[in-house]
Amino acid sequence: MSLGTGVRRTALYAALIILAAVFIGPFLWMLLASLKSTAQIFAFPPRFLPKPVIWRNYLRAWQVVPLARFYLNSILVSGVVAFSQVVTSAMAAYVFARLQFPARNLIFLIYLAVMMIPTQVTVIPLFIIVRRLGLVDTYGALILPFLAYPFGAFLLRQFFLTIPRELEDAALVDGCPRLRILVRIIAPLSRAAMVTLGMLAFMFTWNTFFWPLLVTNTSEHFTIQVGLAMLRTQLVSAGDADWSLLMSATVISIVPVLIFYLFAQKQIVRGITMTGLKG
Amino acid sequence: MRFRDYLRSPLRRGDLSTGIICLLPSLAVIGVFVVFPIFFSLYLSFHKWAILTPEKPFVGLANYARMFSSPEFWECLGNTFLYTVGVVLPGAAASLGLALLLDRTAAGSGFFRTAFFLPTITSIIAIAVVWLWVYDDANGLANMLLRLVGLKPVRWLTSPKTSLLSLIIMTVWKNAGYHMVVFLAGLQAIPPSLHEAATIDGASPRQRFRYVTWPLLAPTTVFVLVTNTIFTFQVFGPIYVMTGGGPVRSTSVIVYYLYQRAFEFQEMGYASAVAWVIFLILIALTVLQMRLARKREQVW
Incomplete structure:
Protein backbone atom coordinates (compact mmCIF):
# COMPACT_ATOMS: atom_id res chain seq x y z
CA MET A 1 0.00 0.00 0.00
CA SER A 2 1.39 3.38 -0.97
CA LEU A 3 1.45 6.33 1.40
CA GLY A 4 -1.29 8.07 -0.64
CA THR A 5 -3.88 5.32 -0.30
CA GLY A 6 -3.04 4.96 3.39
CA VAL A 7 -3.76 8.62 4.03
CA ARG A 8 -6.90 8.43 1.94
CA ARG A 9 -8.15 5.41 3.83
CA THR A 10 -7.52 7.10 7.19
CA ALA A 11 -9.46 10.16 6.02
CA LEU A 12 -12.31 7.94 4.82
CA TYR A 13 -12.62 6.18 8.15
CA ALA A 14 -12.30 9.43 10.11
CA ALA A 15 -15.22 10.83 8.10
CA LEU A 16 -17.26 7.67 8.63
CA ILE A 17 -16.66 7.69 12.37
CA ILE A 18 -17.66 11.35 12.72
CA LEU A 19 -20.79 10.70 10.66
CA ALA A 20 -21.66 7.64 12.71
CA ALA A 21 -21.40 9.82 15.83
CA VAL A 22 -23.77 12.34 14.25
CA PHE A 23 -26.31 9.61 13.57
CA ILE A 24 -25.95 7.84 16.90
CA GLY A 25 -25.52 10.98 19.06
CA PRO A 26 -29.19 11.93 19.54
CA PHE A 27 -30.04 8.32 20.46
CA LEU A 28 -27.25 8.35 23.03
CA TRP A 29 -28.52 11.67 24.38
CA MET A 30 -31.96 10.13 24.82
CA LEU A 31 -30.49 7.08 26.55
CA LEU A 32 -28.48 9.25 28.96
CA ALA A 33 -31.50 11.41 29.82
CA SER A 34 -33.55 8.30 30.51
CA LEU A 35 -31.05 7.40 33.25
CA LYS A 36 -30.88 10.82 34.94
CA SER A 37 -32.93 12.24 37.79
CA THR A 38 -34.93 15.41 37.17
CA ALA A 39 -32.35 17.36 39.18
CA GLN A 40 -29.58 16.05 36.94
CA ILE A 41 -31.61 16.86 33.83
CA PHE A 42 -31.94 20.50 34.84
CA ALA A 43 -28.44 20.88 36.26
CA PHE A 44 -26.73 23.90 34.77
CA PRO A 45 -24.31 23.70 33.09
CA PRO A 46 -25.66 20.34 31.88
CA ARG A 47 -23.57 17.26 32.57
CA PHE A 48 -23.12 14.58 29.97
CA LEU A 49 -23.19 11.41 32.05
CA PRO A 50 -25.85 10.44 34.60
CA LYS A 51 -24.47 10.21 38.11
CA PRO A 52 -25.87 8.29 39.89
CA VAL A 53 -27.63 6.17 37.28
CA ILE A 54 -31.40 6.13 37.91
CA TRP A 55 -32.62 2.78 36.57
CA ARG A 56 -35.90 3.31 38.34
CA ASN A 57 -37.06 5.63 35.52
CA TYR A 58 -37.79 2.60 33.39
CA LEU A 59 -39.87 0.95 36.06
CA ARG A 60 -41.70 4.25 36.50
CA ALA A 61 -42.33 4.61 32.76
CA TRP A 62 -43.64 1.07 32.56
CA GLN A 63 -45.93 1.61 35.55
CA VAL A 64 -47.18 5.13 34.86
CA VAL A 65 -47.67 4.85 31.10
CA PRO A 66 -49.75 1.99 29.63
CA LEU A 67 -46.91 1.20 27.23
CA ALA A 68 -47.75 -2.50 27.09
CA ARG A 69 -51.24 -1.62 25.96
CA PHE A 70 -49.97 0.76 23.25
CA TYR A 71 -47.63 -1.95 22.06
CA LEU A 72 -50.34 -4.55 21.94
CA ASN A 73 -52.59 -2.19 19.98
CA SER A 74 -49.84 -1.42 17.47
CA ILE A 75 -48.93 -5.07 17.00
CA LEU A 76 -52.56 -6.10 16.63
CA VAL A 77 -53.45 -3.35 14.16
CA SER A 78 -50.27 -3.64 12.07
CA GLY A 79 -50.43 -7.44 12.10
CA VAL A 80 -54.02 -7.68 10.93
CA VAL A 81 -53.52 -5.00 8.29
CA ALA A 82 -50.32 -6.58 6.95
CA PHE A 83 -51.83 -10.07 6.81
CA SER A 84 -54.98 -8.87 5.13
CA GLN A 85 -53.08 -6.78 2.59
CA VAL A 86 -50.95 -9.77 1.60
CA VAL A 87 -54.03 -11.94 1.08
CA THR A 88 -56.18 -9.39 -0.76
CA SER A 89 -53.21 -8.20 -2.83
CA ALA A 90 -52.27 -11.73 -3.88
CA MET A 91 -55.83 -12.42 -4.99
CA ALA A 92 -56.13 -9.17 -6.95
CA ALA A 93 -52.64 -9.55 -8.40
CA TYR A 94 -53.49 -13.01 -9.68
CA VAL A 95 -56.47 -11.63 -11.57
CA PHE A 96 -54.34 -8.88 -13.10
CA ALA A 97 -51.52 -11.24 -14.02
CA ARG A 98 -53.37 -14.26 -15.34
CA LEU A 99 -57.12 -14.14 -15.78
CA GLN A 100 -59.16 -13.10 -18.80
CA PHE A 101 -61.60 -10.78 -17.15
CA PRO A 102 -63.86 -8.05 -18.56
CA ALA A 103 -62.62 -4.54 -17.73
CA ARG A 104 -59.52 -6.06 -16.15
CA ASN A 105 -57.19 -3.43 -17.55
CA LEU A 106 -59.55 -0.62 -16.65
CA ILE A 107 -59.69 -1.83 -13.05
CA PHE A 108 -55.92 -2.08 -13.03
CA LEU A 109 -55.61 1.49 -14.27
CA ILE A 110 -57.94 2.67 -11.52
CA TYR A 111 -55.73 0.80 -9.07
CA LEU A 112 -52.65 2.65 -10.31
CA ALA A 113 -54.41 6.00 -10.13
CA VAL A 114 -55.64 5.34 -6.62
CA MET A 115 -52.09 4.57 -5.54
CA MET A 116 -51.06 8.14 -6.37
CA ILE A 117 -53.63 9.68 -4.07
CA PRO A 118 -52.24 11.05 -0.83
CA THR A 119 -54.05 10.23 2.42
CA GLN A 120 -54.71 13.88 3.14
CA VAL A 121 -57.22 14.16 0.31
CA THR A 122 -59.35 11.35 1.64
CA VAL A 123 -58.83 11.78 5.35
CA ILE A 124 -61.78 14.11 6.02
CA PRO A 125 -64.46 12.01 4.27
CA LEU A 126 -62.86 8.89 5.71
CA PHE A 127 -63.24 10.33 9.18
CA ILE A 128 -66.86 11.20 8.48
CA ILE A 129 -67.56 7.66 7.25
CA VAL A 130 -65.91 6.07 10.25
CA ARG A 131 -67.80 8.41 12.56
CA ARG A 132 -71.10 7.55 10.85
CA LEU A 133 -70.38 3.86 11.30
CA GLY A 134 -69.86 4.54 15.01
CA LEU A 135 -66.32 3.27 14.81
CA VAL A 136 -64.45 6.20 16.39
CA ASP A 137 -62.07 4.94 19.07
CA THR A 138 -62.33 1.30 18.04
CA TYR A 139 -59.93 -1.14 16.40
CA GLY A 140 -62.29 -1.14 13.43
CA ALA A 141 -61.41 2.46 12.66
CA LEU A 142 -57.70 1.63 12.74
CA ILE A 143 -57.96 -1.53 10.65
CA LEU A 144 -60.93 -1.53 8.25
CA PRO A 145 -59.86 1.22 5.81
CA PHE A 146 -56.49 -0.48 5.22
CA LEU A 147 -57.50 -4.11 4.71
CA ALA A 148 -56.66 -3.73 1.03
CA TYR A 149 -54.32 -1.34 -0.74
CA PRO A 150 -53.45 -1.12 -4.45
CA PHE A 151 -49.71 -0.98 -3.91
CA GLY A 152 -49.53 -4.61 -2.80
CA ALA A 153 -51.48 -5.87 -5.81
CA PHE A 154 -49.17 -3.90 -8.08
CA LEU A 155 -46.04 -5.31 -6.42
CA LEU A 156 -47.22 -8.94 -6.47
CA ARG A 157 -48.49 -8.69 -10.04
CA GLN A 158 -45.00 -7.78 -11.18
CA PHE A 159 -43.74 -10.87 -9.39
CA PHE A 160 -46.46 -13.23 -10.64
CA LEU A 161 -45.71 -12.21 -14.22
CA THR A 162 -42.20 -13.65 -13.86
CA ILE A 163 -43.55 -17.11 -12.97
CA PRO A 164 -43.68 -19.34 -16.10
CA ARG A 165 -47.22 -20.18 -17.17
CA GLU A 166 -46.25 -23.78 -17.91
CA LEU A 167 -46.26 -24.48 -14.18
CA GLU A 168 -50.00 -23.91 -14.10
CA ASP A 169 -50.96 -25.40 -17.45
CA ALA A 170 -50.87 -29.02 -16.34
CA ALA A 171 -53.03 -28.27 -13.33
CA LEU A 172 -55.47 -26.29 -15.47
CA VAL A 173 -55.84 -29.12 -17.96
CA ASP A 174 -56.59 -31.46 -15.06
CA GLY A 175 -59.43 -29.13 -14.14
CA CYS A 176 -57.86 -27.69 -11.02
CA PRO A 177 -59.73 -24.52 -9.99
CA ARG A 178 -57.86 -21.23 -10.36
CA LEU A 179 -58.08 -20.44 -6.67
CA ARG A 180 -56.36 -23.67 -5.76
CA ILE A 181 -53.64 -22.93 -8.29
CA LEU A 182 -53.09 -19.59 -6.59
CA VAL A 183 -52.83 -21.17 -3.16
CA ARG A 184 -50.86 -24.30 -4.12
CA ILE A 185 -48.60 -23.18 -6.95
CA ILE A 186 -48.29 -19.40 -7.17
CA ALA A 187 -48.24 -18.50 -3.49
CA PRO A 188 -45.44 -20.91 -2.48
CA LEU A 189 -43.33 -19.67 -5.41
CA SER A 190 -43.84 -16.06 -4.36
CA ARG A 191 -43.12 -16.47 -0.69
CA ALA A 192 -40.22 -13.98 -0.73
CA ALA A 193 -42.25 -11.26 -2.41
CA MET A 194 -45.19 -11.83 -0.09
CA VAL A 195 -42.99 -11.71 3.00
CA THR A 196 -41.48 -8.45 1.75
CA LEU A 197 -44.92 -6.98 1.13
CA GLY A 198 -46.15 -8.10 4.54
CA MET A 199 -43.17 -6.54 6.24
CA LEU A 200 -43.50 -3.25 4.38
CA ALA A 201 -47.21 -3.09 5.17
CA PHE A 202 -46.51 -3.87 8.82
CA MET A 203 -43.83 -1.20 9.12
CA PHE A 204 -45.92 1.35 7.29
CA THR A 205 -48.92 0.75 9.52
CA TRP A 206 -46.74 0.70 12.62
CA ASN A 207 -45.40 4.16 11.76
CA THR A 208 -48.65 5.87 10.72
CA PHE A 209 -49.61 8.70 12.98
CA PHE A 210 -52.12 11.02 11.31
CA TRP A 211 -55.02 8.60 11.03
CA PRO A 212 -54.70 6.91 14.46
CA LEU A 213 -54.43 10.37 16.01
CA LEU A 214 -57.78 11.32 14.46
CA VAL A 215 -59.77 8.22 15.34
CA THR A 216 -58.57 7.29 18.81
CA ASN A 217 -59.49 9.19 21.96
CA THR A 218 -58.55 6.95 24.85
CA SER A 219 -55.38 5.16 25.84
CA GLU A 220 -57.31 1.92 25.41
CA HIS A 221 -56.89 2.22 21.63
CA PHE A 222 -53.82 4.44 21.27
CA THR A 223 -51.10 2.98 19.09
CA ILE A 224 -47.54 3.38 20.26
CA GLN A 225 -47.06 6.50 18.10
CA VAL A 226 -50.16 8.25 19.36
CA GLY A 227 -49.41 7.19 22.93
CA LEU A 228 -45.94 8.68 22.71
CA ALA A 229 -47.22 11.95 21.25
CA MET A 230 -49.87 12.22 23.97
CA LEU A 231 -47.30 11.49 26.63
CA ARG A 232 -45.13 14.29 25.26
CA THR A 233 -48.03 16.76 25.48
CA GLN A 234 -48.82 15.61 28.98
CA LEU A 235 -45.27 15.67 30.33
CA VAL A 236 -43.51 18.54 28.67
CA SER A 237 -46.09 21.26 28.07
CA ALA A 238 -46.14 22.21 31.75
CA GLY A 239 -43.24 23.98 33.41
CA ASP A 240 -42.13 20.93 35.38
CA ALA A 241 -41.14 18.77 32.42
CA ASP A 242 -40.50 15.12 33.24
CA TRP A 243 -37.91 14.51 30.55
CA SER A 244 -36.46 11.38 32.12
CA LEU A 245 -39.84 9.65 32.14
CA LEU A 246 -40.52 10.71 28.54
CA MET A 247 -37.10 9.52 27.42
CA SER A 248 -37.34 6.14 29.14
CA ALA A 249 -40.77 5.63 27.56
CA THR A 250 -39.29 6.54 24.17
CA VAL A 251 -36.40 4.10 24.66
CA ILE A 252 -38.90 1.37 25.50
CA SER A 253 -40.84 2.22 22.34
CA ILE A 254 -37.74 2.10 20.12
CA VAL A 255 -35.76 -0.90 21.35
CA PRO A 256 -38.00 -3.74 20.10
CA VAL A 257 -38.06 -2.15 16.65
CA LEU A 258 -34.27 -2.00 16.62
CA ILE A 259 -34.03 -5.65 17.64
CA PHE A 260 -36.49 -6.59 14.91
CA TYR A 261 -34.39 -4.62 12.43
CA LEU A 262 -31.19 -6.41 13.37
CA PHE A 263 -32.86 -9.72 12.53
CA ALA A 264 -34.68 -8.62 9.40
CA GLN A 265 -32.09 -6.14 8.08
CA LYS A 266 -31.58 -7.90 4.77
CA GLN A 267 -35.26 -8.16 3.91
CA ILE A 268 -35.99 -4.57 4.93
CA VAL A 269 -33.19 -3.21 2.77
CA ARG A 270 -34.33 -5.41 -0.11
CA GLY A 271 -37.88 -4.19 0.33
CA ILE A 272 -36.75 -0.57 0.15
CA THR A 273 -34.59 -1.01 -2.92
CA MET A 274 -37.29 -3.06 -4.60
CA THR A 275 -40.11 -0.62 -4.13
CA GLY A 276 -38.99 2.61 -2.56
CA LEU A 277 -41.96 2.54 -0.22
CA LYS A 278 -41.62 5.05 2.56
CA GLY A 279 -41.86 3.97 6.16
CA MET B 1 -63.55 -11.44 -27.91
CA SER B 45 -65.24 21.36 -0.81
CA PHE B 46 -68.24 23.13 -2.37
CA HIS B 47 -70.21 23.06 0.87
CA LYS B 48 -70.00 24.61 4.28
CA TRP B 49 -70.25 22.07 7.03
CA ALA B 50 -69.39 21.97 10.70
CA ILE B 51 -69.61 18.24 11.24
CA LEU B 52 -71.92 18.54 14.26
CA THR B 53 -74.73 20.40 12.51
CA PRO B 54 -77.16 18.71 10.08
CA GLU B 55 -77.21 21.63 7.57
CA LYS B 56 -74.74 21.43 4.77
CA PRO B 57 -75.39 24.50 2.57
CA PHE B 58 -73.92 24.64 -0.92
CA VAL B 59 -71.52 27.59 -1.15
CA GLY B 60 -70.06 27.18 -4.63
CA LEU B 61 -66.44 28.25 -4.83
CA ALA B 62 -66.60 30.27 -1.61
CA ASN B 63 -64.27 27.89 0.23
CA TYR B 64 -61.68 28.20 -2.51
CA ALA B 65 -62.09 31.98 -2.65
CA ARG B 66 -61.65 32.25 1.10
CA MET B 67 -58.56 30.04 0.97
CA PHE B 68 -56.84 32.04 -1.77
CA SER B 69 -57.49 35.30 0.06
CA SER B 70 -56.32 33.95 3.41
CA PRO B 71 -52.81 35.14 4.36
CA GLU B 72 -52.56 32.20 6.75
CA PHE B 73 -53.07 29.73 3.92
CA TRP B 74 -50.32 31.35 1.84
CA GLU B 75 -48.01 31.47 4.83
CA CYS B 76 -48.51 27.74 5.44
CA LEU B 77 -47.98 26.98 1.78
CA GLY B 78 -44.78 29.06 1.79
CA ASN B 79 -43.50 27.25 4.89
CA THR B 80 -44.25 23.91 3.24
CA PHE B 81 -42.33 24.83 0.08
CA LEU B 82 -39.36 26.10 2.09
CA TYR B 83 -39.37 22.98 4.20
CA THR B 84 -39.68 20.68 1.18
CA VAL B 85 -36.86 22.33 -0.78
CA GLY B 86 -34.73 22.48 2.37
CA VAL B 87 -35.23 18.78 3.00
CA VAL B 88 -35.21 17.30 -0.50
CA LEU B 89 -32.15 18.86 -2.12
CA PRO B 90 -29.67 18.74 0.79
CA GLY B 91 -31.18 15.40 1.73
CA ALA B 92 -30.43 13.89 -1.68
CA ALA B 93 -26.89 15.31 -1.55
CA ALA B 94 -26.34 13.91 1.95
CA SER B 95 -27.68 10.49 1.00
CA LEU B 96 -25.57 10.34 -2.15
CA GLY B 97 -22.51 11.38 -0.13
CA LEU B 98 -23.10 8.64 2.42
CA ALA B 99 -23.68 6.08 -0.33
CA LEU B 100 -20.44 7.06 -2.11
CA LEU B 101 -18.50 6.79 1.16
CA LEU B 102 -19.96 3.36 1.94
CA ASP B 103 -19.51 2.14 -1.62
CA ARG B 104 -15.79 2.71 -1.16
CA THR B 105 -15.59 1.13 2.27
CA ALA B 106 -14.45 -2.46 2.61
CA ALA B 107 -14.13 -3.22 6.31
CA GLY B 108 -16.90 -2.28 8.73
CA SER B 109 -19.32 -1.02 6.11
CA GLY B 110 -22.07 -3.08 7.76
CA PHE B 111 -21.60 -1.24 11.05
CA PHE B 112 -21.65 2.20 9.44
CA ARG B 113 -24.63 1.38 7.28
CA THR B 114 -26.56 0.27 10.35
CA ALA B 115 -25.56 3.47 12.18
CA PHE B 116 -26.75 5.69 9.33
CA PHE B 117 -29.90 3.64 9.06
CA LEU B 118 -30.92 3.87 12.74
CA PRO B 119 -33.03 7.05 12.34
CA THR B 120 -34.76 5.57 9.29
CA ILE B 121 -36.16 2.56 11.09
CA THR B 122 -37.17 4.57 14.15
CA SER B 123 -40.64 6.10 13.90
CA ILE B 124 -40.83 9.83 13.16
CA ILE B 125 -42.77 10.38 16.38
CA ALA B 126 -40.03 8.84 18.53
CA ILE B 127 -37.45 10.83 16.56
CA ALA B 128 -39.42 14.04 17.11
CA VAL B 129 -39.57 13.42 20.86
CA VAL B 130 -35.83 12.72 20.96
CA TRP B 131 -35.00 15.88 19.01
CA LEU B 132 -37.28 17.97 21.17
CA TRP B 133 -34.84 17.11 23.89
CA VAL B 134 -31.77 17.57 21.66
CA TYR B 135 -33.02 21.07 20.76
CA ASP B 136 -33.92 22.05 24.35
CA ASP B 137 -32.77 25.65 24.88
CA ALA B 138 -31.10 25.22 28.26
CA ASN B 139 -30.18 21.56 28.53
CA GLY B 140 -30.24 20.13 24.99
CA LEU B 141 -27.37 18.36 23.28
CA ALA B 142 -27.24 20.87 20.40
CA ASN B 143 -26.62 23.87 22.64
CA MET B 144 -24.32 21.89 24.91
CA LEU B 145 -22.07 21.16 21.92
CA LEU B 146 -22.20 24.79 20.79
CA ARG B 147 -21.12 25.95 24.25
CA LEU B 148 -18.37 23.33 24.28
CA VAL B 149 -16.75 24.91 21.21
CA GLY B 150 -17.34 28.43 22.56
CA LEU B 151 -20.31 29.40 20.36
CA LYS B 152 -23.46 31.15 21.52
CA PRO B 153 -26.45 28.85 22.12
CA VAL B 154 -29.28 28.95 19.56
CA ARG B 155 -33.01 29.04 20.35
CA TRP B 156 -33.64 26.14 17.97
CA LEU B 157 -37.37 25.62 18.27
CA THR B 158 -38.39 28.65 20.30
CA SER B 159 -37.39 31.35 17.84
CA PRO B 160 -39.37 31.85 14.62
CA LYS B 161 -36.09 32.57 12.83
CA THR B 162 -34.62 29.12 13.36
CA SER B 163 -37.58 26.81 14.00
CA LEU B 164 -38.18 25.71 10.40
CA LEU B 165 -34.46 25.22 9.81
CA SER B 166 -34.26 23.09 12.96
CA LEU B 167 -37.02 20.86 11.62
CA ILE B 168 -35.26 20.64 8.25
CA ILE B 169 -32.00 19.53 9.87
CA MET B 170 -33.80 16.86 11.84
CA THR B 171 -35.67 15.57 8.80
CA VAL B 172 -32.54 15.36 6.65
CA TRP B 173 -30.90 13.42 9.46
CA LYS B 174 -33.91 11.12 9.79
CA ASN B 175 -34.22 10.28 6.06
CA ALA B 176 -30.57 10.25 4.97
CA GLY B 177 -30.15 6.53 5.59
CA TYR B 178 -33.25 5.60 3.64
CA HIS B 179 -32.19 7.24 0.41
CA MET B 180 -28.61 6.16 1.01
CA VAL B 181 -29.81 2.57 0.58
CA VAL B 182 -31.56 3.50 -2.66
CA PHE B 183 -28.43 5.26 -3.97
CA LEU B 184 -26.24 2.33 -2.92
CA ALA B 185 -28.38 0.00 -5.00
CA GLY B 186 -28.08 2.43 -7.91
CA LEU B 187 -24.30 2.64 -7.54
CA GLN B 188 -23.94 -1.10 -7.40
CA ALA B 189 -25.94 -1.47 -10.59
CA ILE B 190 -23.28 0.47 -12.52
CA PRO B 191 -21.03 -2.08 -14.24
CA PRO B 192 -17.46 -1.88 -12.83
CA SER B 193 -16.09 -2.30 -16.37
CA LEU B 194 -17.18 1.26 -17.19
CA HIS B 195 -15.10 2.64 -14.32
CA GLU B 196 -12.18 0.47 -15.35
CA ALA B 197 -12.40 1.65 -18.94
CA ALA B 198 -12.54 5.28 -17.80
CA THR B 199 -9.54 4.74 -15.53
CA ILE B 200 -7.53 3.22 -18.37
CA ASP B 201 -8.40 6.25 -20.47
CA GLY B 202 -6.82 8.36 -17.74
CA ALA B 203 -9.95 9.78 -16.08
CA SER B 204 -9.45 11.21 -12.59
CA PRO B 205 -11.82 10.08 -9.81
CA ARG B 206 -13.69 13.38 -10.17
CA GLN B 207 -14.06 12.92 -13.92
CA ARG B 208 -15.23 9.37 -13.40
CA PHE B 209 -17.93 10.63 -11.07
CA ARG B 210 -18.96 13.40 -13.46
CA TYR B 211 -19.01 11.34 -16.65
CA VAL B 212 -19.76 7.79 -15.49
CA THR B 213 -21.45 7.68 -12.08
CA TRP B 214 -23.60 10.81 -12.27
CA PRO B 215 -25.28 10.19 -15.64
CA LEU B 216 -25.87 6.50 -14.92
CA LEU B 217 -27.26 7.37 -11.52
CA ALA B 218 -29.73 9.89 -12.99
CA PRO B 219 -32.80 7.61 -12.85
CA THR B 220 -32.09 6.86 -9.18
CA THR B 221 -31.62 10.55 -8.42
CA VAL B 222 -34.91 11.44 -10.12
CA PHE B 223 -36.67 8.68 -8.22
CA VAL B 224 -35.29 9.95 -4.90
CA LEU B 225 -36.20 13.57 -5.66
CA VAL B 226 -39.74 12.80 -6.81
CA THR B 227 -40.71 10.39 -4.04
CA ASN B 228 -39.11 12.51 -1.34
CA THR B 229 -40.81 15.69 -2.56
CA ILE B 230 -44.23 14.04 -2.44
CA PHE B 231 -43.52 12.54 0.96
CA THR B 232 -41.97 15.67 2.51
CA PHE B 233 -44.72 17.97 1.28
CA GLN B 234 -47.15 16.05 3.50
CA VAL B 235 -45.19 16.45 6.73
CA PHE B 236 -47.35 16.41 9.84
CA GLY B 237 -46.05 14.26 12.73
CA PRO B 238 -42.97 16.27 13.78
CA ILE B 239 -44.92 19.54 13.55
CA TYR B 240 -47.63 18.15 15.81
CA VAL B 241 -45.15 16.77 18.33
CA MET B 242 -42.46 19.46 18.35
CA THR B 243 -43.87 22.91 17.60
CA GLY B 244 -47.63 22.85 17.11
CA GLY B 245 -46.99 25.08 14.10
CA GLY B 246 -45.28 27.78 16.18
CA PRO B 247 -43.66 29.93 17.27
CA VAL B 248 -45.89 32.52 15.56
CA ARG B 249 -46.85 30.08 12.79
CA SER B 250 -43.24 29.80 11.60
CA THR B 251 -43.56 26.01 11.24
CA SER B 252 -47.22 25.79 10.33
CA VAL B 253 -47.25 23.63 7.21
CA ILE B 254 -50.16 22.96 4.89
CA VAL B 255 -51.22 19.56 6.24
CA TYR B 256 -51.09 20.92 9.77
CA TYR B 257 -53.30 23.78 8.58
CA LEU B 258 -55.73 21.24 7.12
CA TYR B 259 -55.70 19.31 10.40
CA GLN B 260 -56.46 22.41 12.45
CA ARG B 261 -59.22 23.61 10.13
CA ALA B 262 -60.93 20.23 9.97
CA PHE B 263 -60.44 18.81 13.42
CA GLU B 264 -59.99 21.81 15.70
CA PHE B 265 -62.40 24.25 14.00
CA GLN B 266 -64.71 21.64 12.43
CA GLU B 267 -64.64 23.38 9.03
CA MET B 268 -65.02 20.21 6.99
CA GLY B 269 -65.93 21.93 3.72
CA TYR B 270 -63.11 24.46 3.86
CA ALA B 271 -60.58 21.82 4.89
CA SER B 272 -61.68 19.62 1.98
CA ALA B 273 -60.94 22.49 -0.39
CA VAL B 274 -57.46 22.72 1.17
CA ALA B 275 -57.06 18.96 0.69
CA TRP B 276 -57.88 19.27 -3.00
CA VAL B 277 -55.40 22.07 -3.49
CA ILE B 278 -52.72 19.93 -1.80
CA PHE B 279 -53.62 17.10 -4.15
CA LEU B 280 -53.37 19.27 -7.26
CA ILE B 281 -50.02 20.72 -6.16
CA LEU B 282 -48.64 17.21 -5.63
CA ILE B 283 -49.75 16.13 -9.09
CA ALA B 284 -48.23 19.26 -10.63
CA LEU B 285 -44.93 18.69 -8.81
CA THR B 286 -44.74 15.09 -9.95
CA VAL B 287 -45.44 15.94 -13.59
CA LEU B 288 -42.93 18.80 -13.47
CA GLN B 289 -40.17 16.62 -12.09
CA MET B 290 -40.85 13.88 -14.62
CA ARG B 291 -40.62 16.46 -17.41
CA LEU B 292 -37.35 17.85 -16.10
CA ALA B 293 -35.94 14.37 -15.84
CA ARG B 294 -36.84 13.58 -19.43
CA LYS B 295 -35.30 16.81 -20.68
CA ARG B 296 -32.03 16.05 -18.92
CA GLU B 297 -31.93 12.61 -20.45
CA GLN B 298 -32.23 14.18 -23.88
CA VAL B 299 -29.26 16.44 -23.16
CA TRP B 300 -27.05 13.43 -22.55
Missing part, protein backbone atom coordinates in the same frame (compact mmCIF):
# COMPACT_ATOMS: atom_id res chain seq x y z
CA ARG B 2 -67.20 -10.53 -27.54
CA PHE B 3 -68.74 -10.82 -24.14
CA ARG B 4 -71.16 -13.56 -25.21
CA ASP B 5 -68.36 -15.69 -26.61
CA TYR B 6 -66.43 -15.04 -23.48
CA LEU B 7 -69.23 -16.44 -21.38
CA ARG B 8 -69.60 -19.48 -23.65
CA SER B 9 -66.10 -20.82 -23.08
CA PRO B 10 -66.07 -22.91 -19.87
CA LEU B 11 -62.50 -22.04 -19.01
CA ARG B 12 -63.21 -18.33 -19.36
CA ARG B 13 -66.37 -18.64 -17.33
CA GLY B 14 -64.20 -20.07 -14.58
CA ASP B 15 -62.00 -17.05 -14.94
CA LEU B 16 -64.95 -14.74 -14.49
CA SER B 17 -66.18 -16.29 -11.26
CA THR B 18 -62.66 -16.56 -9.89
CA GLY B 19 -61.99 -12.98 -10.90
CA ILE B 20 -65.06 -11.74 -9.08
CA ILE B 21 -64.21 -13.70 -5.95
CA CYS B 22 -60.60 -12.51 -6.02
CA LEU B 23 -61.27 -8.84 -6.69
CA LEU B 24 -64.32 -8.37 -4.54
CA PRO B 25 -62.61 -7.90 -1.15
CA SER B 26 -60.08 -5.42 -2.56
CA LEU B 27 -62.62 -3.50 -4.60
CA ALA B 28 -65.02 -3.27 -1.67
CA VAL B 29 -62.37 -1.85 0.67
CA ILE B 30 -60.78 0.46 -1.88
CA GLY B 31 -64.15 1.57 -3.19
CA VAL B 32 -65.59 2.47 0.19
CA PHE B 33 -62.46 3.87 1.82
CA VAL B 34 -60.52 5.45 -1.06
CA VAL B 35 -62.53 6.04 -4.23
CA PHE B 36 -65.76 7.19 -2.62
CA PRO B 37 -63.94 9.57 -0.22
CA ILE B 38 -62.19 11.27 -3.13
CA PHE B 39 -65.48 12.29 -4.69
CA PHE B 40 -67.07 12.99 -1.33
CA SER B 41 -64.13 15.26 -0.59
CA LEU B 42 -64.69 17.18 -3.82
CA TYR B 43 -68.39 17.46 -2.97
CA LEU B 44 -67.60 18.73 0.52
